[in-house]
Amino acid sequence: MVVFSDLDGSLLDHDTYDWRPARPALEILRKRDIPLVLVSSKTLAELADYRVQLQLRHPVVAENGAAMDVPADYFPGSTMLSTATISRDQLQTVYNEVKVANEFRCQAFYELGVPGIVRETGLTERKAMRANDRKASEPILWLDSEERAALFSQEMQARGLRCTRGGRFLHLMADTGKDEAVRQLIDAYMRKWPGTTLTSVSLGDGPNDLGMLASTDIAVVIPGKHEHRMSLTTQKRVLRPTSPGPVGWNEAMLTLLAEQQDVQRATHKDGE
Known part of the structure; x- marks a missing residue:
């Protein structure tokens, strides 16, 4: 097993x-x-x-x-x-372009920063820093509607990326x-x-x-x-x-x- x-x-x-x-x-x-x-x-x-x-x-x-x-x-x-081979920096570039073009209401981890991650997760500052130490994905706090979330996912899929939903956040990554x-x-x-x-x-x-x-x-x-x-x-x-x-x-x-x-x-x- x-x-x-x-x-x-x-x-x-x-x-x-x-x-x-x-x-x-x-x-x-x-x-x-x-x-x-x-x-x-x-x-x-x-x-x-x-x-x-x-x-x-x-x-x-x-x-x-x-x-x-x-x-x-x-x-x-x-x-x-x-x-995955795509970097977090590349993900952030695509995310920002799609967010601005469609006026989505959301905040990625890099936008929240450590204080925002602490606020949204209840983690300590040290643990929030570790949570933000990412190599190839970007968690996103979704503040828009579910219909708009589906559109966001479609926009990312069209760019060869995947958007999945966890317990608290959306997660943007390569198509893996x-x-x-x-x-x-x-x-x-x-x-x-x-x-x-x-x-x-x-x-x-x-x-x-x-x-x-x-x-x-x-x-x-x-x-x-x-x-x-x-x-x-x-x-x-x-x-x-x-x-x-x-x-x-x-x-x-x-x-x-x-x-x-x-x-x-x-x-x-x-x-x-």
């Missing part, structure tokens, strides 16, 4: 950023040496903190798939993983996403463990997680604090815990981990 998880609103509480309610499931993952790959809109600098807090030594996917960090020698040397990064990593894990049956699990709460959720064997849709419908067309297994954030995350993962243990026991018994 390999687990891919969104952070804000999923493993982390939407308001407090607390992950501790998920500690029981996290402990089992650690004891069974099951990889937990963080897949987030957060920056690599932010994810470095959570790697330490959660005692993780696995890859992380940052900026909604635009950046990735894999520990040295984690995968075989022939494994190649790619990320969490789904591409997750599929690359699943392939890398299959090469790392040839001859084994790999079950992939993903957990997420926002529209920007839909591609990732559709890319794994099992999808866990965490109740989100937004009004956007989280519908999946995949025929794969979908779990929908009743509780939001890390409580629901823990609930779903404990269910899956118990099932995994039952399967392992049955397999061992059959082999006796």
